[in-house]
Amino acid sequence: MTSQTRKVTHVAAGILINADGQFLLGSRPAGKPYAGYWEFPGGKLEQGESAQDALCRELNEEMGIQVKQATPWLTQRFNYPHADVEIHFFKVTAWDGDIHGQEGQALSWQTVGRLNTSPILPANGPILRSLALPTQISISNVAELGLDNFLKQLSEKWANEAAWVLIREPQLPANEYAHLVQSVQKIARPHGGKIIIHRDIELARQLLIDSIHLTSNQLATLSERPSGMDWVSASTHHLADLQQVDRLGLDFAFLGHVNSSQSHPTETPLGWNAFAALCQHGWRFPIFAIGGQNQTTLSTAQQHGGHGVAILRAAWQAGLAA
Numbered sequence: 653m654t655s656q657t658r659k660v661t662h663v664a665a666g667i668l669i670n671a672d673g674q675f676l677l678g679s680r681p682a683g684k685p686y687a688g689y690w691e692f693p694g695g696k697l698e699q700g701e702s703a704q705d706a707l708c709r710e711l712n713e714e715m716g717i718q719v720k721q722a723t724p725w726l727t728q729r730f731n732y733p734h735a736d737v738e739i740h741f742f743k744v745t746a747w748d749g750d751i752h753g754q755e756g757q758a759l760s761w762q763t764v765g766r767l768n769t770s771p772i773l774p775a776n777g778p779i780l781r782s783l784a785l786p787t788q789i790s791i792s793n794v795a796e797l798g799l800d801n802f803l804k805q806l807s808e809k810w811a812n813e814a815a816w817v818l819i820r821e822p823q824l825p826a827n828e829y830a831h832l833v834q835s836v837q838k839i840a841r842p843h844g845g846k847i848i849i850h851r852d853i854e855l856a857r858q859l860l861i862d863s864i865h866l867t868s869n870q871l872a873t874l875s876e877r878p879s880g881m882d883w884v885s886a887s888t889h890h891l892a893d894l895q896q897v898d899r900l901g902l903d904f905a906f907l908g909h910v911n912s913s914q915s916h917p918t919e920t921p922l923g924w925n926a927f928a929a930l931c932q933h934g935w936r937f938p939i940f941a942i943g944g945q946n947q948t949t950l951s952t953a954q955q956h957g958g959h960g961v962a963i964l965r966a967a968w969q970a971g972l973a974a
């Protein structure tokens with residue numbers, strides 16, 4: 653049988669996250685395909701079973717725990733020699749019971765970006781990469797804060813955390829935008845904060861910046877992922893935009909605007925229900941809610957299927973003197 657005609661096996665897998673932010677991997681027991689490879693605990697859906705129910709059953713069977721809180725995250729498809737699988741990944745943040753391997757499997761808590769177990773199941777590479785994404789991305793606001801105030805706040809932010817910051821200032825002419833980005837590059841990033849360039853792929857290449865965010869118009873007209881970029885993201889508003897993100901193999905999307913915001917005072921916001929409906933298609937890339945977001949909307953975004961939030965005004969202190 654060719655892979656196109658094979659039946660797809662649906663799988664639910666859990667990314668257990670502990671109080672230190674570490675995640676759990678298990679090694680596949682002897683006798684299974686890919687024995688000894690590391691995976692997220694989980695297993696196949698039974699006839700008529702939902703992914704969430706299968707997750708709870710599998711994590712109980714494999715590790716003896718009762719899942720208390722799990723939110724759908726990403727979906728990954730992969731064609732193995734033994735099966736074509738579609739894996740529904742959940743982030744599991746609360747459970748009852750002590751974790752014990754019930755099938756003789758080894759279990760290991762791992763830190764994002766510092767994996768010390770191998771090999772990993774081939775389908776899981778992109779999942780580990782997406783796990784490295786923060787749940788908040790800040791968007792610059794030179795337009796309202798002024799240049800000096802913005803740069804001062806940004807250096808304070810980076811002195812404290814590895815924040816990812818999209819430098820988006822559509823009001824600036826190209827040369828002033830380039831100058832701004834160069835000023836941002838001079839700020840120390842002791843924890844490894846990230847600069848994301850808005851729209852200007854050539855500028856990113858010139859300044860050796862490896863992350864680019866595409867406007868929805870750019871997204872619609874591109875036929876392939878911009879080359880040489882480590883992270884490529886895009887702004888999306890509709891299903892067709894998200895399908896294009898999938899087609900081009902981009903790393904994450906902003907979807908909105910979810911709530912009304914000062915940036916789009918006249919446009920009707922999507923609202924959380926429409927946001928959730930668009931997230932529910934089983935995307936393999938993470939989605940950030942944008943529009944009227946702040947630190948306290950993160951859990952709402954995640955409950956509606958988002959990975960995180962993209963924050964503009966609330967990422968900065970409006971009242972700080974320039």
Ligand SMILES: Nc1nc2c([nH]c(=O)n2[C@@H]2O[C@H](COP(=O)(O)OP(=O)(O)OP(=O)(O)O)[C@@H](O)[C@H]2O)c(=O)[nH]1
Pocket residue numbers: 663664665684685686690691692693694695696710730732735737739773774775776
């Ligand atoms: N559980 C799990 N399965 C994964 C992951 N990644 C991945 O490609 N898979 C694939 O998804 C399928 C799930 O299988 P499984 O062996 O866990 O299923 P199961 O627990 O129901 O086992 P069983 O059929 O022996 O009862 C396998 O083909 C496995 O290779 C992952 O991170 N976790």
Ligand SMILES: [Mg+2]
Pocket residue numbers: 693694695696710714
């Ligand atoms: Mg299993």
